[in-house]
Amino acid sequence: MEGFNPADIEHASPINSSDSHSSSFVYALPKSASEYVVNHNEGRASASGNPAAVPSPIMTLNLKSTHSLNIDQHVHTSTSPTETIGHIHHVEKLNQNNLIHLDPVPNFEDKSDIKPWLQKIFYPQGIELVIERSDAFKVVFKCKAAKRGRNARRKRKDKPKGQDHEDEKSKINDDELEYASPSNATVTNGPQTSPDQTSSIKPKKKRCVSRFNNCPFRVRATYSLKRKRWSIVVMDNNHSHQLKFNPDSEEYKKFKEKLRKDNDVDAIKKFDELEYRTLANLPIPTATIPCDCGLTNEIQSFNVVLPTNSNVTSSASSSTVSSISLDSSNASKRPCLPSVNNTGSINTNNVRKPKSQCKNKDTLLKRTTMQNFLTTKSRLRKTGTPTSSQHSSTAFSGYIDDPFNLNEILPLPASDFKLNTVTNLNEIDFTNIFTKSPHPHSGSTHPRQVFDQLDDCSSILFSPLTTNTNNEFEGESDDFVHSPYLNSEADFSQILSSAPPVHHDPNETHQENQDIIDRFANSSQEHNEYILQYLTHSDAANHNNIGVPNNNSHSLNTQHNVSDLGNSLLRQEALVGSSSTKIFDELKFVQNGPHGSQHPIDFQHVDHRHLSSNEPQVRSHQYGPQQQPPQQLQYHQNQPHDGHNHEQHQTVQKDMQTHESLEIMGNTLLEEFKDIKMVNGELKYVKPED
Amino acid sequence: MTGERIEKVKINDEFAKSHFLTTQWRETKRQRHYKMPVTEQGLRERIESAIPQVYHIIVTDLSYGCGQSFDIVVVSDFFQGKSKLMRSRAVNKAVKEELQEIHAFSCKCYTEEEWSKIVV
Numbered sequence: 030m031e032g033f034n035p036a037d038i039e040h041a042s043p044i045n046s047s048d049s050h051s052s053s054f055v056y057a058l059p060k061s062a063s064e065y066v067v068n069h070n071e072g073r074a075s076a077s078g079n080p081a082a083v084p085s086p087i088m089t090l091n092l093k094s095t096h097s098l099n100i101d102q103h104v105h106t107s108t109s110p111t112e113t114i115g116h117i118h119h120v121e122k123l124n125q126n127n128l129i130h131l132d133p134v135p136n137f138e139d140k141s142d143i144k145p146w147l148q149k150i151f152y153p154q155g156i157e158l159v160i161e162r163s164d165a166f167k168v169v170f171k172c173k174a175a176k177r178g179r180n181a182r183r184k185r186k187d188k189p190k191g192q193d194h195e196d197e198k199s200k201i202n203d204d205e206l207e208y209a210s211p212s213n214a215t216v217t218n219g220p221q222t223s224p225d226q227t228s229s230i231k232p233k234k235k236r237c238v239s240r241f242n243n244c245p246f247r248v249r250a251t252y253s254l255k256r257k258r259w260s261i262v263v264m265d266n267n268h269s270h271q272l273k274f275n276p277d278s279e280e281y282k283k284f285k286e287k288l289r290k291d292n293d294v295d296a297i298k299k300f301d302e303l304e305y306r307t308l309a310n311l312p313i314p315t316a317t318i319p320c321d322c323g324l325t326n327e328i329q330s331f332n333v334v335l336p337t338n339s340n341v342t343s344s345a346s347s348s349t350v351s352s353i354s355l356d357s358s359n360a361s362k363r364p365c366l367p368s369v370n371n372t373g374s375i376n377t378n379n380v381r382k383p384k385s386q387c388k389n390k391d392t393l394l395k396r397t398t399m400q401n402f403l404t405t406k407s408r409l410r411k412t413g414t415p416t417s418s419q420h421s422s423t424a425f426s427g428y429i430d431d432p433f434n435l436n437e438i439l440p441l442p443a444s445d446f447k448l449n450t451v452t453n454l455n456e457i458d459f460t461n462i463f464t465k466s467p468h469p470h471s472g473s474t475h476p477r478q479v480f481d482q483l484d485d486c487s488s489i490l491f492s493p494l495t496t497n498t499n500n501e502f503e504g505e506s507d508d509f510v511h512s513p514y515l516n517s518e519a520d521f522s523q524i525l526s527s528a529p530p531v532h533h534d535p536n537e538t539h540q541e542n543q544d545i546i547d548r549f550a551n552s553s554q555e556h557n558e559y560i561l562q563y564l565t566h567s568d569a570a571n572h573n574n575i576g577v578p579n580n581n582s583h584s585l586n587t588q589h590n591v592s593d594l595g596n597s598l599l600r601q602e603a604l605v606g607s608s609s610t611k612i613f614d615e616l617k618f619v620q621n622g623p624h625g626s627q628h629p630i631d632f633q634h635v636d637h638r639h640l641s642s643n644e645p646q647v648r649s650h651q652y653g654p655q656q657q658p659p660q661q662l663q664y665h666q667n668q669p670h671d672g673h674n675h676e677q678h679q680t681v682q683k684d685m686q687t688h689e690s691l692e693i694m695g696n697t698l699l700e701e702f703k704d705i706k707m708v709n710g711e712l713k714y715v716k717p718e719d
Numbered sequence: 720m721t722g723e724r725i726e727k728v729k730i731n732d733e734f735a736k737s738h739f740l741t742t743q744w745r746e747t748k749r750q751r752h753y754k755m756p757v758t759e760q761g762l763r764e765r766i767e768s769a770i771p772q773v774y775h776i777i778v779t780d781l782s783y784g785c786g787q788s789f790d791i792v793v794v795s796d797f798f799q800g801k802s803k804l805m806r807s808r809a810v811n812k813a814v815k816e817e818l819q820e821i822h823a824f825s826c827k828c829y830t831e832e833e834w835s836k837i838v839v
Contacts, residue, residue, distance in 0.1 A: 276839055285839050301838045302777050308837075311779045311790060 129263035129335065134250075137259050143168055143250045147261070148284045149296055150333045153303060155272030156246065157280055165252070172246035172268060173280065244269045263335070274313070276304040756786030757817045769813030772796045774831050781823070788823035794834040803828070 131150075137143050140163070147158055147170060157173040247264040275281065288296050306313050318327040318334065327334045759778040767773050770793060777792040791810065798806045806828035811818065818824060829837065 282839055298775050301775060301834070304838045305777055305792060306779065309790075312781070312783070 129266060131261040131263065131333065131335075134259050134261050140165075140168060143259065143261070144170070145284060145287050145291075147248060147250075148280075149288075150335070151248075152274065152281065152284065152300070154328060154335075155274045156268070157275065157278060158248065159280070161247070166254075167252070168250040170248040170250070172244040172270075173278075266335070274303060274307050276307055754820065756784075757789070757820055758786060759789075762789060762791065762814055762817060765817065766791070766793055766810060766813050770795055770797055770809060775834065787821060789821060790825045790827075792827045792829070794829045794831060796830055798828045799830050 135142075135146065137146070144158065144160065151158055158170040159173040161169040161171040163169065245265045246268050248261060249264050250259055250261045252259050285297070285300060288300070303313065305311070315328065320327070759780050762778050763776050766776055766778075773793065773795045775792070775794040777790075779790040780786065781788040781790055791814075793806075793810055797809070801809075807826050810826045810828060814824075
């Protein structure tokens, strides 16, 4: 096949010969399209007359043909191929390449000569043209329905096999059938009808609507009285179906006969080759001319170059992605298309919802719902050490808002990754922590309100203690002692925000706390740093307080530190989960002292003897000079059987000696946090030996 | 001294000769190895030149440009009264050189009358 050389276009010379005619295609300019319509809407008169060649600034492609038709010569003044490419690109951008002018068109003496000329061009592309409508000045061609609709197919299936042969004999042109009026139906009723005649009796065929019938491809031939010539425009080069050359159609046979009559040997040979290739299932070489710009492809059919209808294959193909892109492109083009293109059927053909994506959506939804179900189920179980099935790798990574992505921190194989100590982190729901309005630092707010706000969070507890102690503390939930059983950072933020203010500016404190929470939520690394910072800070502060216990400011500091320490422990509980349950066991142990005051860390208890302010105090300040951990002392005092059973008292003291104070516990907790080690592919907490 | 120089010159000449020969051999080998593939157009020209009264030749490269597999249809009244074997031998003789480089080759020979029955 001869290639398309843009240089030939530039240097194309007009040919004046009766045996050959030149033909070309044009991408209509934005203005020319409208001008063309205006020109062709001019006055109507008789179609007879000698045509006059009208030069037009369009590129020309020469072709040799034995078609005996007069030729219109058009000298085109395209400056360079690059400009042409740019022009095409520009036109494509403007979506104004809908009208493709075939120019020059041979001077058809008769209207009936238009169809064979067009068929010669479009048959090799697999387009079978039929006349949609015609009058003296205008003929509109459309793509013939290659197939019939479902009803026709069903009828064919229902028919017996013997009848098919008869049908072949009495084959009527599909086009005629399609446009046959009811009056044309050859139904003969009467006793004289022979069996052969009955075979010819056919039921009245209805025009079925299918995507093949609704092909938007249209070619319009109009006669201009002013110019005395026919002009042909491809109005829509898109197809709603796959293009396939069908040599068995009656239309093609007629066309071939016409070629033989005209003695168009070249065309006959080419169509013979096409037929043979189609019958032998050989590859049909397409004369596609790719453009250098990579945006356009042209087809050269009998030296008439047309832009490829690339949408044909893609729209008919079943690939969803391409259909989506096409839909979007078509959607963008729709307003620019002429009214002929804006048929509902075309839109319905093009607008397809990708099934695969729908399926994916469904599966995704299912997955997410399944994950939610699993997580809620696991939450409902309220197990401190969840099973590995509950915390599979997928479920673990399913949490988007999980700041503690342990897969990142600990690059371990997901299958062997059993988090006995840290898996509870997945249960932390951070979704609504920042949506809650910060509590004002008035200090007068009752903690109950805080817990009421935190009901959603506190209801889901993962510590094994919670199941046992929830009912126990229901009646005395005014105290912050319940806070160890809160499991989310939101709780701590609320506690911090509702915590009694210390001597410094409460706004600053809140800001600091909020910053800390933000930092915690940001990343796990920062979170670890935060833990270190927080614990060291509290530890250092506590050490300072131990030195000067009676100082008011120190007492306040101590108070603050202790409360902070409590909070820090709560944070540790939230972060480390079951790793810090030991500490909370101690807290519980201290808390459940039967000496009346069950809440040694009573944030709301005000000791007016030592503190002038009405801020909540920790009872440990009463024992400041003893330089003992408040919990120890408290426990010591609160033990009801201390005086009665000395041995028991001693054992308790020994136990208490083994355990350090809460301040020191912070440090031990830090150490414990470090002591999470890998043992046989599992994360385990290795308790440091004292 | 002169003897040594003469020996050196001789060695250089031998080296140059051997080098020239090796390069020449390489070039011929390269030419042999990188021969232009058989094309549709080349086969068509060969058959047209060898077989008289050719009406139509359809050459299809089934290897999509590799030049290794071809399907050929030759329509000529030259095949009138000849068996399929004789027709095929005539075509094979025409494309004897090309057949050495072609992996697969299919040839169908028809007369014009036969061809008209095949096509519409």
